[in-house]
Amino acid sequence: MRPTDEQEELRAAVRKLLARRPGPDAWGPLTGQIGAAGLAVPEELGGAGCGPLEVHVVMEELGRALAPVPYLGSAVLTTRALLDCGEAALLPALAEGTAVGALAWAENGSWEPAAVRTAACRGPAGGWRLTGVKEHVLDGADAGLLVVAARTDAGVSLFEVPVDGPGVRRERVVPMDATRPQARVVLQGAAGRLLGADGGGDRVLSRVRDLGCLALAAEQVGAAERCLELTVAHARERVQFGRPIGSFQAVKHRLADAYVQVEAARSIALGAAHAAATGAPDLPRFAAAAKSACSEAFSAVAGEMIQLHGGIGITWEHDAHRYFKRAHGSAQLLGTPAEHRRRLADELGLTSRQVA
Template identity: 90%
Template sequence: MRPTDEQEELRAAVRQLLARQPGPDAWGPLTGQIGAAGLAVPEEYGGAGCGPLEVHVVMEELGRALAPVPYLGSAVLTTQALLACGDTAPLPALAQGTAVGALAWAENGSWEPAAVRATACRTPDGDWRLTGVKDHVLDGADADLLVVAARTDAGVSLFRVPVDGPGVRRESLVPMDATRPQARVVLDGATGRLLGADGDGGRVLARVRDLGCLALAAEQVGAAERCLELTVAHARERVQFGRPIGSFQAVKHRLADAYVRVEAARSIALGAAHAAAAGAPDLPRFAAAAKSACSEAFSAVAGETIQLHGGIGITWEHDAHRYFKRAHGSAQLLGTPAEHRRRLADALELVPLVK
């Protein structure tokens, strides 16, 4: 599972760019110079025609830098939803980064397609009217394109809703992780255009969740790796009782445990990305395992970063608290580790035992 030369070049380019232009300003060159937003978009729609492995590389680097850019919500969730629905018209703008998309899906903290309660009713003139409340909409307050999951008589379906249309209200939230903007979207009879087949939204969202979990797992690995680097550097520099604290056996053991967690998470995230690239039929199992394992690994390593930095680890001047907040925030996105372990257990129960 060694990366190709092209993937290593992509990694180096993204890392250098994020070092030169940290923060939200990185989005323009990230999309314009590197073409990151269009990596998973087919070439006929203005993208690069790459796949999950290239997205994995980018997400790892974004995680290392805690880059506050709309890559996950726009280039992964929204783009994959549109591809799965066959709605290709917005793809060129999303691939070029000139438009940002948001997928309004979660309700009451749940990312299960079956938990969608927002409704879509067809009017006598053939329009669709959507009513409901969506939470945890990534970059939803500033998005140019809004895709909404709602329930019709045929089941869960997806709709494209004008962001500033009548009956649409977007409210910026104050999340624990300030580097990942979220919004609440309130729909009150908003007009929407059906994407794909009526009732096909459950299948689409299941696919999007799997690919989103792979991307999020890669981000968690990159961030956990950076946490470990910061902590090892601090352990070498911080002197206590006349010695660097990294020379104490107890600290060595904790750093070694963190290293094992990072490398184990890297293996499972990369393995899941390779499975997706190969079109593995059991991708949901890979995705559930990767999201669960990487969420818990990142949370544990970020916690050690706080502990081993001591008092400075909880100050605003140090980045440790930012990684800690990202760890706990990302663990909730697209389902908690416990929820994904439940998905994994359910999938394993369906596998016939070999006698």
């Protein structure tokens, strides 16, 4: 599972760009110069025709830098939903990065397709009207393309909803992790255009969730690796009792444990990405395992970062608190580790305790 030369070149290019253009300003060159937003889009639709492994590389680097760009919500979740719906006309703008998409999906804290309660009904003059509330919509307040999951008589379906149309209210929320903007979307009889087959949303959202979990796991690995790097550097420089704190056996043990957690998370995330790239039929198992393991590894390593940095680790002057908040927020996104362990248990025919 060694990365190819092209994947290593992609990693180097993204890392160099993020170092040169930190913050939201990275989105323009990331999409325009590197073409990151279109990696998973077929070439005939304006993309690069790559796959999950290339997305994995980009997400790792975005995690390392905690880059506040709409890659996960637009280039992964929304793009995958449109691909599976067969909506080719909407993809070129997303692939170019000239438009940002948002997938309004979660309700009441759940990303299970079965939990969708937003209703879609036929209007008196034809067309569809959507009513409901969507939470945790990534980049939902600023997106130019809004895709909404709603329930019709045929089941869960996906709709394109005009972002500023009548009956649409987008409310910017303040999440714990300020580097990942979220919104609450309230729909009151909003007009919608059906995407794909009526009632085909369960299949699409299940696939989107699996690939979203893989991308998020890669991001968590990259962020956890950066946490460890910063903590090791601090342990070498911070002097206590006349010697660097990294020379104390207790600190060495904690750093060694963190290293093992990062490498184990890297292995399972990369293995899951390979499973997706090769079309493995048991992808849901890999996705559930990767999201659960990588969420917990990142949370543990970010916690050690806070502890081993001491007082500076909880101040605004240091980045430790930003990684800690990203770890907490990403662990909840697309389902908690416990929820994915239950999903994995169901896939394997085991109890959740057996896979804990």
